[in-house]
Amino acid sequence: xxSVRDVARKMKLESPQMAATPVELRNAALAAMRDALLxxxxxxxxxNREDLAAAETNHVAPAVAHRLLFDERKLADVCAGIDxxxxxxxxxxxxxxxxxxxxxxxxxxVTCPIGVIGVIFEARPDALVQISALCVKSxxxxxxxxxxxxxxxxxxxxxxxxxxxxEAGLPDACLEQVEAHADVSELLGCTGLVDLLIPRGxxxxxxxxxxxxNIPVMGHxxxxxxxxxxxxxxLAKAVRICVDAKAQYPAACNAAExxxxxxxxxxxxxxxxxxxxxxxxxxxxxSDDVRAIVDCEPATEADWDTEYLALTISARLVDGVDDAIAxxxxxxxxxxxxxVTEDDAVAERFMALVDSAxxxxxxxxxxxxxxxxxxxxxxxxxxxKMPPRGPVGLxxxxxxxxxxxxxxxxxxxxxxxxxxxxxxxxEA
Amino acid sequence: xxSVRDVARKMKLESPQMAATPVELRNAALAAMRDALLxxxxxxxxxNREDLAAAETNHVAPAVAHRLLFDERKLADVCAGIDxxxxxxxxxxxxxxxxxxxxxxxxxxVTCPIGVIGVIFEARPDALVQISALCVKSxxxxxxxxxxxxxxxxxxxxxxxxxxxxEAGLPDACLEQVEAHADVSELLGCTGLVDLLIPRGxxxxxxxxxxxxNIPVMGHxxxxxxxxxxxxxxLAKAVRICVDAKAQYPAACNAAExxxxxxxxxxxxxxxxxxxxxxxxxxxxxSDDVRAIVDCEPATEADWDTEYLALTISARLVDGVDDAIAxxxxxxxxxxxxxVTEDDAVAERFMALVDSAxxxxxxxxxxxxxxxxxxxxxxxxxxxKMPPRGPVGLxxxxxxxxxxxxxxxxxxxxxxxxxxxxxxxxEA
Numbered sequence: 001x002x003s004v005r006d007v008a009r010k011m012k013l014e015s016p017q018m019a020a021t022p023v024e025l026r027n028a029a030l031a032a033m034r035d036a037l038l039x040x041x042x043x044x045x046x047x048n049r050e051d052l053a054a055a056e057t058n059h060v061a062p063a064v065a066h067r068l069l070f071d072e073r074k075l076a077d078v079c080a081g082i083d084x085x086x087x088x089x090x091x092x093x094x095x096x097x098x099x100x101x102x103x104x105x106x107x108x109x110v111t112c113p114i115g116v117i118g119v120i121f122e123a124r125p126d127a128l129v130q131i132s133a134l135c136v137k138s139x140x141x142x143x144x145x146x147x148x149x150x151x152x153x154x155x156x157x158x159x160x161x162x163x164x165x166x167e168a169g170l171p172d173a174c175l176e177q178v179e180a181h182a183d184v185s186e187l188l189g190c191t192g193l194v195d196l197l198i199p200r201g202x203x204x205x206x207x208x209x210x211x212x213x214n215i216p217v218m219g220h221x222x223x224x225x226x227x228x229x230x231x232x233x234x235l236a237k238a239v240r241i242c243v244d245a246k247a248q249y250p251a252a253c254n255a256a257e258x259x260x261x262x263x264x265x266x267x268x269x270x271x272x273x274x275x276x277x278x279x280x281x282x283x284x285x286x287s288d289d290v291r292a293i294v295d296c297e298p299a300t301e302a303d304w305d306t307e308y309l310a311l312t313i314s315a316r317l318v319d320g321v322d323d324a325i326a327x328x329x330x331x332x333x334x335x336x337x338x339x340v341t342e343d344d345a346v347a348e349r350f351m352a353l354v355d356s357a358x359x360x361x362x363x364x365x366x367x368x369x370x371x372x373x374x375x376x377x378x379x380x381x382x383x384x385k386m387p388p389r390g391p392v393g394l395x396x397x398x399x400x401x402x403x404x405x406x407x408x409x410x411x412x413x414x415x416x417x418x419x420x421x422x423x424x425x426x427e428a
Numbered sequence: 429x430x431s432v433r434d435v436a437r438k439m440k441l442e443s444p445q446m447a448a449t450p451v452e453l454r455n456a457a458l459a460a461m462r463d464a465l466l467x468x469x470x471x472x473x474x475x476n477r478e479d480l481a482a483a484e485t486n487h488v489a490p491a492v493a494h495r496l497l498f499d500e501r502k503l504a505d506v507c508a509g510i511d512x513x514x515x516x517x518x519x520x521x522x523x524x525x526x527x528x529x530x531x532x533x534x535x536x537x538v539t540c541p542i543g544v545i546g547v548i549f550e551a552r553p554d555a556l557v558q559i560s561a562l563c564v565k566s567x568x569x570x571x572x573x574x575x576x577x578x579x580x581x582x583x584x585x586x587x588x589x590x591x592x593x594x595e596a597g598l599p600d601a602c603l604e605q606v607e608a609h610a611d612v613s614e615l616l617g618c619t620g621l622v623d624l625l626i627p628r629g630x631x632x633x634x635x636x637x638x639x640x641x642n643i644p645v646m647g648h649x650x651x652x653x654x655x656x657x658x659x660x661x662x663l664a665k666a667v668r669i670c671v672d673a674k675a676q677y678p679a680a681c682n683a684a685e686x687x688x689x690x691x692x693x694x695x696x697x698x699x700x701x702x703x704x705x706x707x708x709x710x711x712x713x714x715s716d717d718v719r720a721i722v723d724c725e726p727a728t729e730a731d732w733d734t735e736y737l738a739l740t741i742s743a744r745l746v747d748g749v750d751d752a753i754a755x756x757x758x759x760x761x762x763x764x765x766x767x768v769t770e771d772d773a774v775a776e777r778f779m780a781l782v783d784s785a786x787x788x789x790x791x792x793x794x795x796x797x798x799x800x801x802x803x804x805x806x807x808x809x810x811x812x813k814m815p816p817r818g819p820v821g822l823x824x825x826x827x828x829x830x831x832x833x834x835x836x837x838x839x840x841x842x843x844x845x846x847x848x849x850x851x852x853x854x855e856a
Contacts, residue, residue, distance in 0.1 A: 016753070101795075214638065248839050347833070354444070355444050358832065367529075372849065374851035386827055402785060404787075423802035
């Protein structure tokens with residue numbers, strides 16, 4: 001059994017080969033992976049049933065157990081996902097900048113795969129398929145470590161995927177799976193061999209990864225999103241958005257945790273939204289001035305910094321857009337924050353000054369998702385400041401390199417003034 | 429005296445204000461900064477003379493002392509640099525993607541400043557001006573820590589720059605300077621307040637920063653660049669490129685450290701390049717098969733991993749482009765590597781498979797520089813895999829956010845199938 005480091009070293013050596021594969025080959029491999037999943041579905045379902053039985057024996061929480069399931073419907077979903085990836089344009093080799101520096105000296109900034117990506121993800125067999133497919137389409141090699149609760153399903157799915165990818169002609173090191181819990185720490189130590197780590201899962205786990213590696217990490221540790229209802233809001237829209245942002249899927253990172261309401265409309269709006277929340281099963285926790293208007297649980301200072309991931313939301317009153325912006329920038333996680341207003345100038349200010357990866361006007365924070373952005377799929381959502389930021393799809397799995405094609409030019413001629421740059425941008 | 433942490437906290441709070449400044453204001457501030465430098469040049473030159481005198485007393489090496497100088501010529505250079513920055517288009521607010529997700533639901537990916545940038549740079553007063561100007565143009569707040577050998581010059585220049593920027597109307601926290609050596613460690617600990625660190629200087633220092641902070645770091649620790657002379661090279665071009673890449677400025681990170689020569693042409697090429705190197709004062713260290721052709725010092729395995737930063741270059745023979753690629757990917761620092769060949773198909777393969785931020789055909793590695801790429805100026809060169817990569821100018825000092833403008837849309841309607849996305853890309 002090779003060590004994680006050995007796997008990463010081999011992958012690093014072969015990653016330029018993977019990066020240079022033509023998109024036709026990568027698409028053919030994706031099609032082969034899809035067909036192989038369909039052809040081997042009985043064995044995969046059988047492995048998944050064993051995982052589900054073990055989960056029951058181990059009294060895994062029903063919410064988690066639900067994610068472990070890989071059935072006909074999940075299979076159809078991942079196959080549709082692969083088909084949609086095949087249909088997307090090649091993210092590799094796109095010219096981002098083309099500039100003639102001087103006669104016969106042309107610079108191009110061209111997208112290229114990142115190289116070797118380590119993905120550590122939760123116990124969801126469909127995630128294994130999605131991540132593998134995204135990495136193949138983007139020309140990256142990937143080391144995959146899935147949750148132990150689906151070890152049997154992962155093994156069955158991965159062996160099918162990998163065999164199909166190799167059969168189609170991808171390099172041997174394109175996809176590898178590691179299984180042991182200790183493999184994670186070893187993976188975090190593969191500086192120089194692994195170019196990017198993508199940890200998914202609990203906040204605590206993502207933070208653990210960030211704190212214990214020198215490899216760049218793409219991920220988010222928190223999802224503390226806000227909805228701010230401005231005094232010029234359409235209150236009916238606001239109620240629908242507030243309910244959707246909280247209750248449509250409360251465990252998601254893009255669900256709202258805090259509601260900010262402009263003081264002048266609080267008397268009209270709060271009773272409406274409180275009634276809608278009650279109907280949706282949402283518990284409201286309010287500041288004193290909120291509780292003076294509607295009956296709800298009291299919110300403390302700690303609530304403004306709490307990601308509930310449950311049917312609970314905190315609420316406070318604010319004095320206009322700047323007060324809302326200040327609250328969000330101080331307490332938010334820079335994930336996704338929304339304003340509800342019909343005043344576009346106010347929305348403009350909110351969108352310019354809120355320091356988050358996603359800033360919305362009159363839409364639910366729940367739209368922050370690679371599929372909903374039209375990226376085909378996402379490998380995760382980044383709340384870091386540096387790119388890739390926000391939902392990360394194919395575009396976020398490529399970087400770029402500069403290609404300079406000359407005809408013998410040397411810098412000495414430009415330093416001496418014999419030659420001069422003329423910087424003429426070309427059609428990309 | 430506020431602590432670095434206090435400075436960073438204030439800056440973080442004000443950075444959205446700085447990010448939202450219109451480009452006209454940022455350009456006006458740059459013009460004011462330029463004018464203020466010119467108006468106060470006597471005081472600045474006087475401070476610089478004190479630094480130079482102290483350097484002489486402290487027996488600072490002449491190569492370093494040369495960089496400390498800030499005179500009429502350097503002043504004219506930095507003012508020309510500011511003028512060129514003023515002339516560049518606004519890097520902020522550019523729409524990178526515009527997509528209608530559904531009727532009345534429009535997503536935009538728009539560039540925005542990174543926020544708070546900490547720059548730790550070498551003892552060069554002109555660098556202080558360049559970095560401040562780049563940060564102002566890109567709408568970022570910056571905490572600047574310069575080399576102690578130019579403390580007096582830095583203080584004089586910084587007070588002039590900051591006063592002019594504030595007078596022009598930029599937020600109070602736009603630019604701050606810290607001076608004490610201990611401030612660096614404090615800066616490295618400002619996770620969550622500083623969004624990006626840019627360390628410049630020695631390899632050891634950059635690596636120290638990378639190893640001692642959780643803040644994203646943009647920089648390069650090494651510059652081990654190669655020139656590969658392919659058998660289909662124009663040998664006259666190859667000689668000029670080899671000499672320029674090594675000798676035009678050997679202390680630069682983009683200078684070549686290793687020369688790879690295809691075996692079939694070694695007998696013809698090596699004597700020519702060895703003669704040219706001898707004339708340029710370059711010491712050649714060769715592998716055994718190189719030394720069988722030309723007389724030179726022996727190279728050991730360690731030479732392939734050595735950045736000389738001096739008039740020394742190592743050379744070995746290779747068996748074709750794949751052998752060259754393997755050597756470069758194994759020993760290089762992923763900075764900039766060049767092939768000299770008239771065979772475009774071979775160059776294509778080299779450029780696809782060499783895993784570096786810059787890959788050149790028939791041009792000197794010394795072109796890897798923000799000015800020479802037409803970026804107006806650079807804040808540094810990144811050899812990391814994730815963007816920004818290569819020479820980093822204005823474009824690398826912005827990130828992006830997603831703006832979604834809707835008319836009350838909620839995710840529930842799409843999850844239930846009542847609504848469907850149609851993903852129509854719009855003119856950006």
